[in-house]
Amino acid sequence: MTETIAKAHWRALDRDGEDTCRLVDAGQGWMLVGHARFRDGHGWAALDYVIRTDADWLTTSADITGDYAGETVGWHLARSGADWSLNDRLQPDLTGAEDIDLSFTPATNLMPLRRLPQVGRLTTCAAWLRLPGPLLSPLHQSYTRERGGLVLYEAEESDFKTHLKVDEHGFVTHYPGLWQAGDP
Numbered sequence: 001m002t003e004t005i006a007k008a009h010w011r012a013l014d015r016d017g018e019d020t021c022r023l024v025d026a027g028q029g030w031m032l033v034g035h036a037r038f039r040d041g042h043g044w045a046a047l048d049y050v051i052r053t054d055a056d057w058l059t060t061s062a063d064i065t066g067d068y069a070g071e072t073v074g075w076h077l078a079r080s081g082a083d084w085s086l087n088d089r090l091q092p093d094l095t096g097a098e099d100i101d102l103s104f105t106p107a108t109n110l111m112p113l114r115r116l117p118q119v120g121r122l123t124t125c126a127a128w129l130r131l132p133g134p135l136l137s138p139l140h141q142s143y144t145r146e147r148g149g150l151v152l153y154e155a156e157e158s159d160f161k162t163h164l165k166v167d168e169h170g171f172v173t174h175y176p177g178l179w180q181a182g183d184p
Contacts, residue, residue: 002026006169010106010179012038019179021107023169029054036105042069042132051100051107057114059100059127068131075134077127084127091136094127101126101139106172106179113151113170116143128157 006023017038024031032051039045047066053059061078077100078085084094102108108126116122121144128139140156151164165174173181 002031006167006171008107008167008169008171008181009183010172010175010181012178013175013180014178015040019105019107021105021171023110023171026052029060030057032107032110034105034107038104040131045069045104045131047073047104049102049105049107051102051111053111057111058098059111062100062102062129064102064129064134073134075129077129077136079127086134086136091127094136094138097125097127097138099124099126099141101128101141103128103130106175109153109164109172109175110170112141112143113166113172116145116151119145121145 003025004022005025008021010019012018015038019034019036021032021034024033030053034049036047045068047064047068049064051059051062059079064075066073076087082096084091084097099111100108112122112124121142123142126139126141128137142154144152146152149165151166153164154161162176164172167173
């Protein structure tokens with residue numbers, strides 16, 4: 001039996017687009033079920049995603065389906081121990097990654113944010129999926145909890161740093177320049 005714990009809706013700030021997501025208690029772990037619709041330099045995208053985690057909020061698998069740049073896509077990522085595969089093909093560069101980071105949605109920040117201690121910092125490595133492609137590579141990230149509901153987010157490979165606003169469920173509510181939460 002599954003139960004929806006929380007919902008999020010974001011509006012893109014850097015392009016036309018939006019994303020909706022549900023956090024679901026799946027019994028032995030969690031699921032994010034989302035729908036991203038956006039336009040980038042390659043055209044319109046309508047992507048649905050399901051991300052599964054274990055009880056400790058570590059990603060176990062992700063499915064991304066839909067249309068991107070006029071093509072139908074269907075990607076299945078799975079983690080087994082330290083190893084990752086994409087559509088059953090081993091991805092050795094991702095060995096040791098704990099999370100999935102889908103570049104087209106803020107939803108995937110949820111997993112490390114749920115593991116972030118009330119005081120302190122969390123460092124993690126994500127399997128970073130970017131479009132077009134999919135392009136997959138490791139993304140070393142850190143999250144540091146600060147005052148006022150802010151979390152300092154840093155991504156090593158992209159040399160990116162910003163302050164995220166986060167709600168009580170762990171969803172990002174403001175991702176400066178990229179995403180703003182709001183009613184659908």
